[in-house]
Amino acid sequence: MSISDRPYKTILKRNVNRLKDADAQETNIIASCVMAEVIRTTFGPLGMDKLILDPVDEVIITNDGATIVKNFDVRHPMAKLIDMLVRAQDDEAGDGTKTVVIYLGEFLRKALTLMDAGLKPSTIIAGYQKAAEYAKRILAQNVIEVLSDNDQLLRQIAQTAMIGKTVGAVDYFTDIALKSVRQVSKNKEGTLKVDIKKIAILGKQGESLLDSQLIVGMAIDKTVCRDDMPKRVVNAKIAVVGPSIEARKTKLDAKISIRNPRLMQQFKAQERQIVREILDKFIQLGVNVLLSRRDLSEEAQIYLSMNNILAVQFVRGWDLEKIAGAVGGTLITDFKDIQEGYLGNAELVEEVKIGSDYVIFIRGCRDPKALCIFLRGGTEHIVYEAERRMNDALCVLRNALEDRKIVVGGGAIEMELSKEIKNWSTQFSGKEQLAMQAFAEAFEVIPRTLIENAGLEPIDLLPLLREHHVKAPEGKWAGFDCFAKVICDMYKLGIYDTFRVKQHAINAADEICRQILNIDDVIHAKPAEYETPEEEENI
Structure with a gap:
């Protein structure tokens, strides 16, 4: 008997479970496929919803x-891996x-x-890796160039991302999204850069989706x-x-012992004077709105109120940065140097x-570098989904x-990649060819899912x-129209996906797939705090 054939329990603790070779690989693959199957029924404009009850019964x-x-x-380690992938x-x-x-x-x-x-996992991994590299080359050859001033095409791209997901108001939301992106776009050395982190999204329950609005400024979930x-x-x-x-x-912990009440009054008066001196700097510059990340003391609030200044405290740091960009001001971090140019x-x-x-x-901000989309909806669920979309x-x-590249949707690009x-x-010859063909066939899952979710076979x-993809002159644009439930030209229909989404999806899925296939041993160990002294002695 070889060393590798001897019982592994002679070196492992009793509370350790282990899966090896084919058992480990099959368990990991099945767990991943189960999660993918849950997601698959939600795909496309006719996909279904999932109801999730979280740990706090929300x-x-x-x-x-x-x-x-x-x-x-899910307790299985593959769930964590897929979570990282997503x-x-x-x-x-x-x-x-x-x-x-x-x-x-x-x-x-x-x-x-x-x-x-x-087939051995190593053979499949080698075939998948070569096929993935070729798939990325084919993807790059089938892109459609996007001009930054082509609003019609940009609207179609946004509508594809939202249609079937937002309960109505797709055209209205598309206009808001396009205006927002235009506002925060910058041309750097001939390349357009869009910082969507400068776009705040705030949702509140009430009214309807069509009452949502783009605010040329900012909205914060606070009160005076x-x-x-x-x-x-x-x-x-x-x-x-x-x-x-x-x-x-x-900076050091210090204590002041004051026994005389008059001295205590003087000490308090000096503290108030320090606060008022800081606030006087703002008042002299004509400030009538003050937004603070930290708390405002009672004395500060009273003094601001006496001077007819609207003040808000505990504003989140990332909101303050957006507000500063929207009003044309600068975040003030030092009260020693407060200038007119820092104000918005x-x-x-x-x-x-x-x-x-x-x-x-x-x-009413002038040329804001940040802005806010204020969303409304009849229920919290609708507002949450509207924020996501x-x-x-x-x-x-x-x-x-940024990329100036898009590809056709509706499963058309996947069918072209498969072909x-x-x-x-x-x-190629040998077993690697089988792996490459399997990789190609896997892309057909997207149009197949769209067809199934539309209720067809x-x-x-x-x-x-x-x-269509083999014979038709413009067959590479052929995809499945979920609403008409027919095969048609996705380019003419205006169904598009962005190149970055597809490229990263192929990259990430291929890498994680090969990582999972390369696992041949799964070891489940009980945490150390659950071990008993008897178990330790018997090892």
């Missing part, structure tokens, strides 16, 4: 891939989270079939500090403040009651403007779709 109804995966309470896709491309999970599930499903037929402060300021001069307005504290301006700052909450609106639209518009990789794989339509 109900989430969504068909957003990132939200589903993040709230998917987060990477969301961070890099802002969309395509469902696509990347579906790709991964189908790559692994095809790999499991090949392993059952006798005191009831006797003004709630509405016209021609506002705004100071955006970072540190707390108070008497400076010593707006036509109107007002506190508005929305339902049971209050919102501070800053409107607006974010998707902003991300795909950013991708299109080209199959043709290319014929120049893939066996009836997939052969026709393959025939």
Whole structure:
């Protein structure tokens, strides 16, 4: 008996479970495919929603891939790996989270079939790697150039990302998203850069989606500090403040012992004087709105109220940065040097009651470098979904403007990739060719999913779709129209995906797939705190 054949329990603790070789690979693949299958039914404009009950009994109804995966309470380690995959896709491309999970599930499903037929994981990994590199080259050859001034095309890109997901108001939301992206775009050395982090999205329950609005300024979910402060300021001069307005504290812990009441009064009066001296600097510059990241002391609030200044405290740091960009000001971090140029301006700052909450609106900013999209909806679920879809639209518009590349949607690009990789794989021989062909066939999962979610049978339509891509002169644009439920030209229909979304999805799914296939051992160990002294002695 060789060393590797001896029982592994002679060196492992009793509370350790282990899966080896084919068992480990099959378990990992099946777990990943199960999660992909959950996501698959939500894909496309006719995809279904999922109802998730989170640990605090909050109900989430969504068909957003990132939200589903993040709230998917699965103990299997593959769930964590897929969660990392989805987060990477969301961070890099802002969309395509469902696509990347579906790709991964189908790559692994095809790999499991090949392993059952006798292929080794190393052979499949080598074939997949070559096919993925070729797929990226084919993807780059089938891009459509986007001109930054082509508003019609940009609207179609945003609508593709939102249609079927936002409950109505797709055209209205598209206009808002396009105007927002235009406002925060900058031309740097001939390249357009879009910083969508400068676009704040605030949602409040009430009214309808069509009552949402683009605010040329900012909206913050806060209220003024005191009831006797003004709630509405016209021609506002705004100071955006970072540190707390108070008497400076010593770095070391120090105690002052005062026994004389008169000295205590003098000490308090000196503290008030320090606060007033800081506030006087703002008052002399004509500030009538002060927004602070930290708290404002009672003395500061009273003094600001006496001078008819609207003040808001505990504004989040990232909101302050956006506000500073919107009003044309600078975040003040040092009270020793307060200048006129640090202040911002707006036509109107007002506190508005929305339902049971209050919102501070800053409107009428001149050439704002940041802005806010204020969303409304009949229920919290609708508002949440609207926020997600607006974010998707902003991300795909950013991708299109920065990369200037898009591809056709509706499963057309996947069918073209499948066809080209199959043709290319014929120049290879041996088992690697089988892996390449399986990789090519896996791309057909996207049009197949669209067909299934539309209530039709893939066996009836997939052969026709393959025939279009092989024979038709403009066959590479052929995809599935979910609403008309027919095969048609996606280019003429205006169904597009961004190049960045597809490229990153192929990259990420291929890499994670090969990583999973390369695992041949899964070891589950109980945490050390659950071990008993008897178990330790018996090892």
